[in-house]
Amino acid sequence: MPVALDPDAAAVYKAFQEAGRPAYETLTAPEARAYYLQARVATNPEPPELARVTALSIPAPHGAIPGRIYVPKQPRRHGGLSPALVFFHGGGWVIGDLDSHDVVCRQLAVAGALIVISVDYRLAPEHKFPAATDDAIAATQWVAANAGELGIDASRISIGGDSAGGNLAAVVALAARDGNGPAIAGQLLIYPAVDFAMTHGSHSEPETSVLLTHSVIRWFRDHYLNGTADPHDWRASPARAKSLAGLPPAYVLTAGADPLRDEGDEYAERLKQAGVPVAYRHYPGQFHGFFTMGKLLRQANVAVSEIGEWLKGLG
Numbered sequence: 001m002p003v004a005l006d007p008d009a010a011a012v013y014k015a016f017q018e019a020g021r022p023a024y025e026t027l028t029a030p031e032a033r034a035y036y037l038q039a040r041v042a043t044n045p046e047p048p049e050l051a052r053v054t055a056l057s058i059p060a061p062h063g064a065i066p067g068r069i070y071v072p073k074q075p076r077r078h079g080g081l082s083p084a085l086v087f088f089h090g091g092g093w094v095i096g097d098l099d100s101h102d103v104v105c106r107q108l109a110v111a112g113a114l115i116v117i118s119v120d121y122r123l124a125p126e127h128k129f130p131a132a133t134d135d136a137i138a139a140t141q142w143v144a145a146n147a148g149e150l151g152i153d154a155s156r157i158s159i160g161g162d163s164a165g166g167n168l169a170a171v172v173a174l175a176a177r178d179g180n181g182p183a184i185a186g187q188l189l190i191y192p193a194v195d196f197a198m199t200h201g202s203h204s205e206p207e208t209s210v211l212l213t214h215s216v217i218r219w220f221r222d223h224y225l226n227g228t229a230d231p232h233d234w235r236a237s238p239a240r241a242k243s244l245a246g247l248p249p250a251y252v253l254t255a256g257a258d259p260l261r262d263e264g265d266e267y268a269e270r271l272k273q274a275g276v277p278v279a280y281r282h283y284p285g286q287f288h289g290f291f292t293m294g295k296l297l298r299q300a301n302v303a304v305s306e307i308g309e310w311l312k313g314l315g
Helices: 007-018 029-043 100-111 132-144 164-177 212-224 259-271 298-313
Strands: 052-060 063-071 083-086 115-119 152-162 185-191 249-258 278-288
Touching: 007 164, 007 185, 007 278, 007 298, 052 132, 052 164, 063 100, 063 132, 083 100, 083 132, 083 164, 100 115, 100 298, 132 152, 132 164, 152 164, 164 185, 185 259, 185 298, 249 298, 278 298
Parallel strands: 083 115, 083 152, 152 185, 185 249, 249 278
Antiparallel strands: 052 063, 063 115
16 A cells, blocks of 8 residues: 655655665665764754763673663652653664664653663674663663662663664563563553564565665664574564563554554554553654654654653653
């Protein structure tokens, strides 16, 4: 079915096409990371001013996981402690870092009036599956264990991320439910990549191969996964989990011209059927990746505001 981008999104897509940027799959991973960060600088809105932004070093079995804590000027507090969102950046498990998602983390901290912890998990192909998953789980456990020192209420920790980060958030929620993590207040899944089977129609429809193309998704997959068995592991494909019952409330966002839209829609529906409270929001005129482009896309800022209200509703 044809997908019509709204005027802002169509203009951004046209600008990317005319810029003549090389496709990520034609580059080395380090080269792709540099191009991705350049694009973020060009599309990020002005960063809101916060009370404090501080680097973190999160202990992990392999050494340390870099992180960053964002404290807004007016965080919600109960008993001197604030709710928190542990955030995992997108980028196909290959690109992206603390800087690429710095502005959106600042926006979420302000919109949700809460503390945000951004996690710089290990990237592929240098560190293949399940390195990113292990880091996401370890970082969430550490935040909960050190919540008081961070000014965080351990009973009000949510997790979230966009694309690959949405995948990691979904995995952390499942792991926590099954005893490998703290209680999670909510899961924010922004166009989440939840199924490496890649059999949904939008993975083959030409009109969904916009910015996040079908070929670059395969490039990400091949860098991240070790072989044919990994797509069936729920830690890589959370949609493969036998049951989604008992998971925390979810906010699931999908976009129209997005090759991941079918799996995101389906995951939201499965969560609902399992009895999980779900706030579902679809942006029909947008493409995958729009959420971080608030400088150019009005709907990106609308999405941040709506997510902020949902986060406030968690308590």
